[in-house]
Amino acid sequence: MQAIQWQNGLVTFIDQTKLPHTEEYITTSDYNVIIEAIKKLRIRGAPLIGIAAAYGVALACLELQRKKSQNYLVDLKIIIEEFKNTRPTAVNLFWALDRVAKFVSPLSDIDSVTNNIINEAIKIHTEDKLMCESIGKLGNQIVPEKANILTHCNTGALATGGEGTALAIIKYAQKAGKKINVFVDETRPLLQGARLTTWELMKAGINCTLITDNTAAFLLQQKKVDLILTGADRVTINGFAANKIGTYNLAVLAKFHNIPFYIAVPSSSIDLDIDKPEQIIIEERNPDEVRKIKDLYISPETVNVYNPSFDITPPELITGIITENNVYRYPYQPEFYKLKSSE
């Protein structure tokens, strides 16, 4: 299963809102379909969003080329802005769009802009696959021979261009012969754990048990969890990590129960330009995501709701941050600062 593919000027992606009941793929030449898919979480997961946006801009180039657009430079810039406005928290989105945007130059004609952007998007995707492999391999060193791992949201093949971030580590550890059992937080409101992570783990033949988010504390109290492993959408240079709402809860629980708490991210998710948690915009999503499940109201229809999509975990609660390059340990700033100087 590949969450996204580029082939002959078409993008094919799995519609994640249909999982786990239906494995349905959408193939499109229309970049607007990609924008809508990112907004509606048909495509989700920070690295995958970046790849999808880059492919989306590539589709837009092909469309402008077909239309023989005279204003393609202006049009492309507007379209890139539209992609930037889909999900405000994911840094990979901006990072991927900046990578393709640098080819939008008045010195190139539309054909070479298009070719360059297609190549760059494919390169972003390929790099992401390799990044997943490296994270899996490097992260495996923190997994004991027999490990009960608690995870949150989805950080697997459905979130990336390859095998995932946190889930890539779990898959690698299982392949390396370790005895792995995974507890999966269902991850309300959008239930990525229940819908996507269990589906991926079961497909990969990895033992897993689904729990409601508020069961994690009780599992830790009973010493049924050896480590907690999640992804992150954005990490500051000093190690504040924005990730799916509920992650900070797990980090507090890990601290209280003296259990290691790791996050796994591509280095592109580390935003070297910010060092304050307030600088991360926390997306607040539609209250109906909490009031309803699918089309069914589970609460009074007019009840007030607070629905932040992410929370922020401070660096001192994070045992280690695993990227494709290294397993970093707290304090993060000195090491991440070196990445900045090497930019």
Next chain:
Amino acid sequence: MQAIQWQNGLVTFIDQTKLPHTEEYITTSDYNVIIEAIKKLRIRGAPLIGIAAAYGVALACLELQRKKSQNYLVDLKIIIEEFKNTRPTAVNLFWALDRVAKFVSPLSDIDSVTNNIINEAIKIHTEDKLMCESIGKLGNQIVPEKANILTHCNTGALATGGEGTALAIIKYAQKAGKKINVFVDETRPLLQGARLTTWELMKAGINCTLITDNTAAFLLQQKKVDLILTGADRVTINGFAANKIGTYNLAVLAKFHNIPFYIAVPSSSIDLDIDKPEQIIIEERNPDEVRKIKDLYISPETVNVYNPSFDITPPELITGIITENNVYRYPYQPEFYKLKSSE
């Protein structure tokens, strides 16, 4: 709104599984309907379960009386056992059943057994109403003039014979002119917070905001909560509190963020005979409660699930335990021991 009523040999109760969309009452003379209602959570909340079971036994008496049963003593003992097997964790259930069971005596004829049990059931209900009033009044002293209160599950008129336990305090504080805002955990898997507590608070005109359970930590981090207030189904003599899964999570969060964490319970929920958390049987419910919401699967249909209905909060994480008699402070054993000696 009254969650349960006894009138002319009939029990009327609100079907809580239909809320918040439909306010539907069931009136029955059949004790089997009460047993089924407790098992299926149409009737829920530790104190309400006790009242309902006592009324259920009263209905059984009337039925045996109508049938002119010769074996009514044996029959009643069997029926009382059936009620005891409905929900294993709620101590009020056993307590209420023991209170009516003591009238099942070979020295009485069926008419006097029936009358005695009906009167005792009504007395249990009346005492519970008064208990709610006292908890509300006493508990009000721990609520600041302006309070953002986080609560879990449902502890209101839908859980008791009166205005509730934790929710009675909130209602009393609001009536006393305090500025109250309530954050309501949706309380997966059965969503009692989303379905019942928001409905009750909105009906009572109290400001409330619904959150997913994994948003609580983020609220506390942002200092948006002044205190946490929940109920409990069973408290040991030294203060271990069994309550809806997720309560222990909140207690850990409260400790970590230095916010007071109170529980409110009728004194009948304090089990003076046990002092070890292992002595509390934790009910594990059907995995489909997690896999499905209403009739809709939200996960793979065959995924493993761990679905404990309760967790246990250790006494050192509880700032205070509020009953109809007192606001107890840690350590609880010396004070609760006095209750035992006065039994």
